[in-house]
Amino acid sequence: MRYDFSDKISTLKPSAIREIFKVLENPDIISFAGGNPDPETFPSREMSIIAKRLFDENAAASLQYGITEGYMPLRTLTAERLKEKYSVGTEDDSLIITSGGQQAIDLMTKVMVNEGDVVLCENPSFIGALNAFRSFNARLVGVRSDDGGMDLDALEHTLKTTKNVKFIYVIPTFQNPSGRTLSLSRRKALLSLSSKYGVMILEDNPYFELRYSGEYVPPIKSLDTEGLVLYAGSYSKILSPGMRVGFALGPKPVIDKMVVAKQVSDVHTNQFFCMLVAEYLKTCDLDGHIEEIRSLYRQKRDLMLSEIDRLFDPRVRRTSPDGGLFLWCELPEGADGLKLCGMLSEKKVAAVPGSAFMVDENAPCPALRLNFSMPSAAQIKKGVALMSEAIHEYLK
Ligand SMILES: Cc1ncc(COP(=O)(O)O)c(C=O)c1O
The missing domain is CATH 3.90.1150.10 (Aspartate Aminotransferase, domain 1)
Known part of the structure; x- marks a missing residue:
């Protein structure tokens, strides 16, 4: 064959x-x-106690289908934590639970990119995202980065000279693979360029809570008042990657389309692990x-x-x-x-x-x-x- x-x-x-x-x-x-x-x-110890409790007290819900948007208590707890601790999210935003941050990137691309459309990214960038863009036949255009992250003069030049740019993909904090962080002034300038050229930003921020030195820099999404940023996050690096629990938070119309796209992808994120994370957030000390x-x-x-x-x-x-x-x-x-x-x-x-x-x-x-x-x-x-x-x- x-x-x-x-x-x-x-x-x-x-x-x-x-x-x-x-x-x-x-x-x-x-x-x-x-x-x-x-x-x-x-x-592991806390999770084993929670897992036993979930099966003892709520086996039916843990083993049943869930809704595509994600297990409601986890959506609420995740959105509240982002808002209260990091000022991420406005009334115009919505949140979907995804199978890892990887799926947030995949769904955003699926709902935004037609074959041949351009995605701008740092060069180097996260291989899982680059491959997601490639799998939709996006045209990748790399923007030069230096020790302060993406070079915004180079970005503006690219935005001026490139047609059909669908979004700018950035990992602003402790970037994979470089470990670099985009400064606050560049984050503000990036938002201005996004607004000026009408091109969305996909902010992929799975590492930002793992800071060992230096000063906190707020997520780009926390500075966004115009619905320019789709924020991808994950519990992989702060709880466990094997659970495959991540999320996307962004403008409601974009999230609504991502929900439709997820329905034909995996229906919903693993219900048991969503319940486990929600219980962990409620009863344990994540911070x-x-x-x-x-x-x-x-x-x-x-x-x-x-x-x-x-x-x-x-x-x-x-x-x-x-x-x-x-x-x-x-x-x-x-x-x-x-x-x-x-x-x-x-x-x-x-x-x-x-x-x-x-x-x-x-x-x-x-x-x-x-x-x-x-x-x-x-x-x-x-x-x-x-x-x-x-x-x-x-x-x-
Ligand atoms: C920059 C970046 N984004 C997203 C992901 C996806 O992580 P996950 O799907 O486990 O949440 C990773 C994983 O290594 C990553 O490095």
Whole structure:
């Protein structure tokens, strides 16, 4: 049988990171490649108590179909927390529970993008989002970023010179893969450009509560009074990613369309886990839990940065993430991150080549993305030492 796949899926490659996950099953490998939270941060004890209670007291509801918008108490609790703590959301907004933040990105694209329409994004950007845009045959246009995030002069130039731009995709806080944060003044300027050119913003903000240093910067959505921003969030990095519970909050007409799109996708997000998260929010201390996660990851980040500064060749530039799970290392111009990753794997160390996160995956890229949430302190020390050896050999 010859399987005649659609144009949309034929151009899509398996995610480089998912492919690397297969290699990681080897326990001898020290991995800086994934983006998984440390399992130590999962509130397993509380969740086990809640899960038992849900089944003992409300098995029928946990096992029944739910509504596409999402389990109502979770919608309410999520919207209230966003509003009270972060001033996110207005009367004109609505909220849908999604199967992870990933589905919020997918549904936004599904309801907004016709084949050939343009999505503007940071370059590099999150591979899961880039692949979602590609799967709808969007044309991706990367906008240059520097240490302060997306370069807004470059963005305005692109907006002026590009037709059919549907939205601007940004991960403003502790960006994946770079760890960079968009400053407040750039957030305001981004909103002004969105308003001036009538182009929406998709603000993907799953890491923003994981801050280890520096000053709080408010979500772009909290500054939005004109219905310009669709906000994607997630419980993956602050509770657990395996539950697949995320959300999108944005202008009611957009969310209404996303509800229709979700109906034909997965009907609704897993009812049991939505109930579990709602109960957790009601009866446990999420903010206290996030504080514990921060303290663990702060130590890991500090160790990773100090070991890199101590051992890496000084020609390697790195970002200084104030939070999140990642940092970005750039070798001198002309180096090949992919080749270096090959040399790393010979030393049983895994990292993701920067090219995987670029709009043009085939263009040469001298960078690597490194994750610091998953490896232990001992692995960070050993892994950075092995990486520095490989870098010395490569640059020789
Ligand atoms: C920037 C960004 N957005 C969205 C997601 C999706 O996360 P999830 O679907 O688990 O909520 C991730 C996951 O790594 C991410 O890094």
